[in-house]
Amino acid sequence: MDLEAVRTFVAVADAERFQDAATDLSISQQAVSKRIAALEKTLGARLFTRTARGARLTLDGQAFLPHARTLLHTAERALASVSPGRRALRVDVVGRQLAPAGLLRDFHRAHPDFELDVVRLPHAGAAMEALLEGSVDAAFRCVPAPGHALPEGLEATPIFDEPLELLVGPAHRLAKARTLSPEDLAGHRIWMPSLVSGTEWSAYYASLAAAFELTIDSVGPNFGLEPLLDAVADSPEVATLVGEDTRFLWPDTHGLRRVPLRDPTPVYPHSLLQRTADPHPTLAALRGHLAGAVVDRPGTWVPDWARASEQPPARGDWMSA
Known part of the structure; x- marks a missing residue:
């Protein structure tokens, strides 16, 4: 017609x-x-x-x-x-249950008149490609990565460092600890089946394991969050790592316990990626809202390659993954 x-x-x-x-x-x-x-x-x-x-x-x-x-x-x-400038602000997040998605929900509550389109791309490389072609306006990612430069036309702004916590079941040997240091996790099996080779979060946890001699196991099928929580709840040996600001729901019968990590506190560094010149009118409002999320946390650990304030952002092997 x-x-x-x-x-x-x-x-x-x-x-x-x-x-x-x-x-x-x-x-x-x-x-x-x-x-x-x-x-x-x-x-x-x-x-x-x-x-x-x-x-x-x-x-x-x-x-x-x-x-x-x-x-x-x-x-x-x-x-x-x-149509850029007319469509909703399109933002890539690693996962809809993770902390960056929570930041977007807070932004939407503060600015309900702004339209958002939340998407999930497979890794930071795909997010960068989508940013460069203009199909995505912004992305929450961990950057840089070793040995590469951020593509020309993109910029990364550190938003917040999310402390990691150990998630254990009630029968686990570390379940009664009030806090733990990363060294205390040595010798314990930390199961993270969501780690995918060639992604920025896999690079982060590989660096964490190397720095503190941890056993981070990604072997086995990734059936999603609920089966992982079930396995942790039922096991006296299996634990996993989660972000402090990442909220999960589980049955009361699971008895899961989140144990903060200290001395130092490993943090996952979230940055906002965008094109150097982005025409979308809502992006400035999002950046202004996120400025309040930046928290200076003393006594933290991040990989040397992820210190965005000390090294130029890097591209990472996930650009071609």
């Missing part, structure tokens, strides 16, 4: 005169008549009756009018969904 003909039909229905509709659309009255005639042929129905006072909708025209408005509204939304 010709949307211009539908738009012309709505204009005539609103103006009740072909000439007035032509003026509103900046076309000739003859063009209006041709579009209406073509639409009537497509529909197999007469839409207007011409009168001395102008144009009056027929019963078929009255029936078609609300659907015509819906068609135009849908077309407008479809265009807005892919």
